[in-house]
Amino acid sequence: MKKNPIIWTNVLLFSSSFLVAAVAAPYYALTIGFTAVEIIAMILCMGYCGIAITAGYHRLWSHKTYDAHPILQWIFAIGGAFALQNSVIHWASDHRDHHRHVDDNDKDPYSAGKGFWYSHIGWMLRDYQGDTYNNYNNVRDLQKNPILAFQHKHYLSLALLTNIGVPVLLGFIFGNMWGMLLSVGVLRLVLSHHFTFFINSLAHIWGKQTYTDQNSARDNGILALLTYGEGYHNYHHIFEYDYRNGIRWWQFDPTKWLIKSCSWLKLTWNLRTVPEDRIAQAVAKMQLKRAQQKAMLLPNSEQLLQLLEQEYQLLMVKLQAYYQLKKDFLQQRRAALVNQYNASEFAQRYQELKEHLQQQQNHWQRLTAAFQ
Numbered sequence: 474m475k476k477n478p479i480i481w482t483n484v485l486l487f488s489s490s491f492l493v494a495a496v497a498a499p500y501y502a503l504t505i506g507f508t509a510v511e512i513i514a515m516i517l518c519m520g521y522c523g524i525a526i527t528a529g530y531h532r533l534w535s536h537k538t539y540d541a542h543p544i545l546q547w548i549f550a551i552g553g554a555f556a557l558q559n560s561v562i563h564w565a566s567d568h569r570d571h572h573r574h575v576d577d578n579d580k581d582p583y584s585a586g587k588g589f590w591y592s593h594i595g596w597m598l599r600d601y602q603g604d605t606y607n608n609y610n611n612v613r614d615l616q617k618n619p620i621l622a623f624q625h626k627h628y629l630s631l632a633l634l635t636n637i638g639v640p641v642l643l644g645f646i647f648g649n650m651w652g653m654l655l656s657v658g659v660l661r662l663v664l665s666h667h668f669t670f671f672i673n674s675l676a677h678i679w680g681k682q683t684y685t686d687q688n689s690a691r692d693n694g695i696l697a698l699l700t701y702g703e704g705y706h707n708y709h710h711i712f713e714y715d716y717r718n719g720i721r722w723w724q725f726d727p728t729k730w731l732i733k734s735c736s737w738l739k740l741t742w743n744l745r746t747v748p749e750d751r752i753a754q755a756v757a758k759m760q761l762k763r764a765q766q767k768a769m770l771l772p773n774s775e776q777l778l779q780l781l782e783q784e785y786q787l788l789m790v791k792l793q794a795y796y797q798l799k800k801d802f803l804q805q806r807r808a809a810l811v812n813q814y815n816a817s818e819f820a821q822r823y824q825e826l827k828e829h830l831q832q833q834q835n836h837w838q839r840l841t842a843a844f845q
């Protein structure tokens with residue numbers, strides 16, 4: 474079979490920058506040594522590139538999980554060019570295809586089904602998509618955004634300006650051109666590239682499938698540390714319209730923290746989240762599925778399956794009752810129908826349902842854990 478043509482620009486770019494980062498930078502570090510200023514500047518620039526991709530390219534534009542002030546949009550658009558990950562329009566087009574056709578080896582541009590290398594970087598080294606690549610049918614909404622149209626049109630100039638301009642400027646200011654070129658120029662670029670690429674490769678291979686097993690995406694707290702919170706990829710693939718990826722307070726998701734903090738400054742608004750009951754339902758459904766698979770292998774499987782089904786239904790009833798009451802109350806409060814009397818009645822009923830749900834949830838946890 475004929476192989477797809479090699480994209481030489483990408484091959485040369487990825488291999489030469491990697492070589493410099495793997496050989497020249499360590500050599501420089503051992504012989505001359507990077508200063509604290511160079512290391513701090515590299516970390517800050519790496520964070521800027523990373524967040525521009527996760528908060529901007531990914532959660533703002535690919536998935537429209539919130540709205541952002543033009544100032545913030547410009548910051549992200551320039552940061553994405555600095556990260557050298559193509560224009561937003563190009564990136565989001567690929568990414569929307571990735572979600573729509575996840576794991577489909579023909580239609581998912583970086584399908585994890587084709588292995589680690591392919592989903593990490595291989596998909597960019599050859600022209601796999603041919604003519605379909607530049608039609609941008611799925612990003613018409615983004616093409617109408619003047620900031621993104623500008624960034625797309627002038628992507629190359631912006632990329633050169635930031636990738637050469639920033640390290641040269643810093644080198645000039647701090648009086649060490651080679652140190653800045655190696656740290657802020659190359660090392661920052663290579664690390665920021667591969668940390669992002671891990672989301673397409675490792676986050677589809679390594680971790681837990683807490684919310685769904687309908688696709689290969691995984692939740693992985695370690696990857697979240699390198700990817701500004703995007704390691705919670707299993708959650709992201711089932712609830713892609715949520716501006717959060719790590720939804721628990723203890724999960725490391727600086728992208729979420731940034732978006733939320735910006736909302737207090739009126740730089741972001743319309744932050745979208747998935748209702749809690751839908752999340753709880755997804756978790757319980759996965760737990761049921763796993764327990765059923767184990768129960769089938771046991772001698773008294775029929776009774777066990779029945780028990781699981783009963784307890785699961787009970788959990789669903791209690792979940793629904795609790796969240797329905799909460800929703801009704803909030804609706805009434807918004808319509809100003811709540812007076813002192815029904816507020817106290819609500820509080821009592823709410824506490825009752827909450828306790829019922831918690832009891833059943835504990836019971837359910839113990840039951841499903843027994844099947845692990």
Ligand SMILES: [Zn+2]
Binds near residue numbers: 531536568
């Ligand atoms: Zn996504």
Ligand SMILES: [Zn+2]
Binds near residue numbers: 677706
């Ligand atoms: Zn993915």
